Amino acid sequence: xxxxxxxxxxxxxxxxxxxxxxxxxxxxxxxxxxxxxxxxxxxxxxxxxxxxxxxxxxxxxxxxxxxxxxxxxxxxxxxxxxxxxxxxxxxxxxxxxxxxxxxxxxxxxxxxxxxxxxxxxxxxxxxxxxxxxxxxxxxxxxxxxxxxxxxxxxxxxxxxxxxxxxxxxxxxxxxxxxxxxxxxxxxxxxxxxxxxxxxxxxxxxxxxxxxxxxxxxxxxxxxxxxxxxxxxxxxxxxxxxxxxxxxxxxxxxxxxxxxxxxxxxxxxxxxxxxxxxxxxxxxxxxxxxxxxxxxxxxxxxxxxxxxxxxxxxxxxxxxxxxxxxxxxxxxxxxxxxxxxxxxxxxxxxxxxxxxxxxxxxxxxxxxxxxxxxxxxxxxxxxxxxxxxxxxxxxxxxxxxxxxxxxxxxxxxxxxxxxxxxxxxxxxxxxxxxxxxxxxxxxxxxxxxxxxxxxxxxxxxxxxxxxxxxxxxxxxxxxxxxxxxxxxxxxxxxxxxxxxxxxxxxxxxxxxxxxxxxxxxxxxxxxxxxxxxxxxxxxxxxxxxxxxxxxxxxxxxxxxxxxxxxxxxxxxxxxxxxxxxxxxxxxxxxxxxxxxxxxxxxxxxxxxxxxxxxxxxxxxxxxxxxxxxxxxxxxxxxxxxxxxxxxxxxxxxxxxxxxxxxxxxxxxxxxxxxxxxxxxxxxxxxxxxxxxxxxxxxxxxxxxxxxxxxxxxxxxxxxxxxxxxxxxxxxxxxxxxxxxxxxxxxxxxxxxxxxxxxxxxxxxxxxxxxxxxxxxxxxxxxxxxxxxxxxxxxxxxxxxxx
RNA sequence: GGGCGAGUGGCGGAACUGGUAUACGCGGUGGACUUAAAAUCCGCUUCCCAAAAGGAUUAUGGGUUCAAAUCCCAUCUCGCCCACCA
Numbered sequence: 001x002x003x004x005x006x007x008x009x010x011x012x013x014x015x016x017x018x019x020x021x022x023x024x025x026x027x028x029x030x031x032x033x034x035x036x037x038x039x040x041x042x043x044x045x046x047x048x049x050x051x052x053x054x055x056x057x058x059x060x061x062x063x064x065x066x067x068x069x070x071x072x073x074x075x076x077x078x079x080x081x082x083x084x085x086x087x088x089x090x091x092x093x094x095x096x097x098x099x100x101x102x103x104x105x106x107x108x109x110x111x112x113x114x115x116x117x118x119x120x121x122x123x124x125x126x127x128x129x130x131x132x133x134x135x136x137x138x139x140x141x142x143x144x145x146x147x148x149x150x151x152x153x154x155x156x157x158x159x160x161x162x163x164x165x166x167x168x169x170x171x172x173x174x175x176x177x178x179x180x181x182x183x184x185x186x187x188x189x190x191x192x193x194x195x196x197x198x199x200x201x202x203x204x205x206x207x208x209x210x211x212x213x214x215x216x217x218x219x220x221x222x223x224x225x226x227x228x229x230x231x232x233x234x235x236x237x238x239x240x241x242x243x244x245x246x247x248x249x250x251x252x253x254x255x256x257x258x259x260x261x262x263x264x265x266x267x268x269x270x271x272x273x274x275x276x277x278x279x280x281x282x283x284x285x286x287x288x289x290x291x292x293x294x295x296x297x298x299x300x301x302x303x304x305x306x307x308x309x310x311x312x313x314x315x316x317x318x319x320x321x322x323x324x325x326x327x328x329x330x331x332x333x334x335x336x337x338x339x340x341x342x343x344x345x346x347x348x349x350x351x352x353x354x355x356x357x358x359x360x361x362x363x364x365x366x367x368x369x370x371x372x373x374x375x376x377x378x379x380x381x382x383x384x385x386x387x388x389x390x391x392x393x394x395x396x397x398x399x400x401x402x403x404x405x406x407x408x409x410x411x412x413x414x415x416x417x418x419x420x421x422x423x424x425x426x427x428x429x430x431x432x433x434x435x436x437x438x439x440x441x442x443x444x445x446x447x448x449x450x451x452x453x454x455x456x457x458x459x460x461x462x463x464x465x466x467x468x469x470x471x472x473x474x475x476x477x478x479x480x481x482x483x484x485x486x487x488x489x490x491x492x493x494x495x496x497x498x499x500x501x502x503x504x505x506x507x508x509x510x511x512x513x514x515x516x517x518x519x520x521x522x523x524x525x526x527x528x529x530x531x532x533x534x535x536x537x538x539x540x541x542x543x544x545x546x547x548x549x550x551x552x553x554x555x556x557x558x559x560x561x562x563x564x565x566x567x568x569x570x571x572x573x574x575x576x577x578x579x580x581x582x583x584x585x586x587x588x589x590x591x592x593x594x595x596x597x598x599x600x601x602x603x604x605x606x607x608x609x610x611x612x613x614x615x616x617x618x619x620x621x622x623x624x625x626x627x628x629x630x631x632x633x634x635x636x637x638x639x640x641x642x643x644x645x646x647x648x649x650x651x652x653x654x655x656x657x658x659x660x661x662x663x664x665x666x667x668x669x670x671x672x673x674x675x676x677x678x679x680x681x682x683x684x685x686x687x688x689x690x691x692x693x694x695x696x697x698x699x700x701x702x703x704x705x706x707x708x709x710x711x712x713x714x715x716x717x718x719x720x721x722x723x724x725x726x727x728x729x730x731x732x733x734x735x736x737x738x739x740x741x742x743x744x745x746x747x748x749x750x751x752x753x754x755x756x757x758x759x760x761x762x763x764x765x766x767x768x769x770x771x772x773x774x775x776x777x778x779x780x781x782x783x784x785x786x787x788x789x790x791x792x793x794x795x796x797x798x799x800x801x
Numbered sequence: 802g803g804g805c806g807a808g809u810g811g812c813g814g815a816a817c818u819g820g821u822a823u824a825c826g827c828g829g830u831g832g833a834c835u836u837a838a839a840a841u842c843c844g845c846u847u848c849c850c851a852a853a854a855g856g857a858u859u860a861u862g863g864g865u866u867c868a869a870a871u872c873c874c875a876u877c878u879c880g881c882c883c884a885c886c887a
Contacts, residue, residue: 214881217805221883228887246887298885325885335887344885414886606826608813617813620827627826666817675815678825688842741821746868748821788867793820797867
């Protein structure tokens with residue numbers, strides 16, 4: 001008898017798939033397509049880890065499942081290669097990012113092949129290929145042409161360690177997402193993509209997406225739409241006006257002072273001789289503080305500017321203060337303070353003894369002893385608006401302000417435009433050059449790509465520019481006959497990953513970024529699988545999709561139909577795997593220990609629901625190996641461990657077979673991989689116990705193939721069968737007699753076998769159940785008040801007294 | 802502080818629409834095979850009780866229902882996201 005030797009089987013099938021180019025996808029008119037992808041990885045020097053394997057195995061399982069179901073499947077693969085780690089590695093070791101990336105990709109590719117993934121390798125690319133970033137630069141130019149790529153000088157997040165600016169999305173709790181160091185504010189001229197242009201659409205279409213609620217909520221929070229009004233407050237004795245944003249214009253009559261952010265440009269002109277020194281000192285100190293420090297101390301601080309504003313509703317003079325609880329980055333950087341109806345204003349007013357005026361009456365039903373009431377209610381002390389409901393007064397007051405031209409309705413977003421300049425070498429150069437007056441010009445499309453030159457010293461020079469600035473020979477360029485200087489910033493890596501899903505559909509087009517026919521055949525991506533980038537990447541792809549749809553280059557406005565967000569694989573102790581802790585599990589080690597790729601893949605799908613984090617269990621993987629071994633023995637064994645081929649048709653396994661087909665099929669449709677594997681295990685246990693047929697084994701192998709493709713292929717070859725996904729017949733799932741559960745006063749008291757015909761009718765069912773001895777004994781002494789017979793649920797419930 | 806989600810054996814988890822709680826796997830344990838071990842195969846394994854009968858049990862306390870892990874309310878715990886956002 002032969003033994004299950006996964007490594008041998010796997011090498012054989014991997015070689016065959018390679019030579020036969022088994023997974024090359026071709027557009028086929030009239031055949032339903034299925035485009036499945038994972039979020040492409042950054043190929044780090046550490047190689048694949050088990051977290052990747054989980055992510056990729058989900059994709060592969062679905063891709064193979066749909067392929068077996070006759071769909072035209074696209075399952076591509078690529079690499080997100082630009083980024084800091086390669087550059088920092090280069091600075092440390094002198095190995096160029098180009099070289100390191102190539103080496104890393106080679107090892108990733110080797111590992112991926114050893115996992116037996118059904119990848120269309122003909123479409124492979126990485127974002128640092130000039131032939132790829134040529135089109136990333138082209139995308140930039142399209143945005144530039146439409147005014148959606150622009151330059152602005154402003155305070156930006158700056159990471160002093162990585163020496164680059166960061167997008168808002170890359171600042172996590174005041175720290176750099178890459179290196180964890182505290183970020184600073186630095187005033188710089190930078191490139192932006194105008195994602196806010198699409199803020200409303202990005203927000204409004206979230207609800208319709210078949211994405212996890214968690215991700216949808218995060219995106220909504222991130223966009224952070226708020227509706228309100230912008231109101232002008234005249235400065236007393238000056239022509240100056242201060243614009244404030246408020247979501248509660250209904251409380252305007254209760255605004256008793258204004259507060260400006262320390263960075264607010266108007267502050268300077270407001271201070272008088274008496275207050276100037278104090279104001280300047282407060283501003284300097286506040287601006288020195290990092291955001292983390294500002295957040296740590298929530299005790300309100302602030303200074304009076306000495307100036308007053310006029311409340312446009314009451315005509316009253318109100319003091320103008322400076323305080324750091326007002327943020328320059330949100331709204332207008334100035335607020336009207338309504339201490340009676342805002343907690344923060346209340347705290348501030350109490351501390352500095354500023355007036356508090358109630359303008360919203362708490363509904364009497366509310367017995368709330370809070371002095372500051374932030375809810376809705378009837379307006380008081382509000383002139384003509386007294387007696388209105390606050391929720392309705394909002395509109396009325398705004399209309400009144402609009403009439404007097406001192407305010408207007410306004411919607412603002414928490415989301416900022418996307419800052420894409422990076423002062424680093426290892427990224428796609430921004431295709432812009434400056435003339436001698438410093439004016440920006442687009443590099444003509446026929447001069448793309450702007451090649452990232454090979455250099456020796458990658459260290460930024462501390463000037464706020466990338467290492468490219470040290471190469472004047474590269475920076476010089478002639479455009480339309482004029483000498484110009486190239487932009488030395490490169491693009492955020494997220495720009496590169498914002499369109500790769502479409503490049504997969506037409507990966508080697510050297511005339512265009514993609515041909516719309518090909519992309520519109522495959523895309524949008526039907527299933528996109530990842531465990532990271534909940535906001536940034538997934539928001540950017542949606543943004544570019546809408547933009548390119550508007551340019552007529554895509555027929556769809558949402559790039560991802562279904563998003564699966566998989567959980568992490570943690571170390572056995574539940575902690576994150578990390579190199580420094582030395583608790584990393586190497587997938588190749590597991591394979592080479594003799595378990596093989598099939599066991600590893602199946603184990604990672606069996607470990608738990610795909611969307612939850614799971615802890616690696618070194619022992620549990622043995623259980624999956626035993627299961628595959630049993631599959632092998634059923635097919636290749638000579639009877640020692642199985643009951644062999646049945647001479648007659650075996651009704652027992654027939655039922656189990658159809659039940660299993662149904663269960664596995666339905667489970668895969670709802671992405672319940674762990675229960676699908678469990679169903680296969682049950683089926684195998686059944687086959688061990690009962691005489692079975694080669695039909696049983698064929699079905700087993702077909703159902704097993706998405707999980708353990710090598711072994712399943714080997715089994716199918718032996719059985720002389722194809723891998724077409726089997727169908728179940730409901731007729732096998734109903735038997736002549738059915739088990740009826742009998743409950744008495746809600747408790748399970750008996751299980752009674754009843755003929756199916758009788759069980760299908762409520763009256764007959766009750767009669768049949770009452771005939772049972774055990775049930776009789778239960779019902780004998782007491783009076784039956786109510787009987788509920790449910791044929792469909794196979795249940796009878798008695799209530800007795 | 803606000804929002805969302807989750808709490809089921811020794812462990813990972815199953816129960817999809819309220820209807821047999823604890824599938825499947827790990828671990829544990831008993832047996833078969835073996836001189837022995839490994840591998841393999843076959844049992845048992847939520848808890849209480851010597852066994853059966855029986856009882857209890859899905860974080861805790863209430864409620865709705867003939868029937869609740871599932872629905873509702875409150876409390877506790879954990880996780881994630883947002884957060885001086887006007």
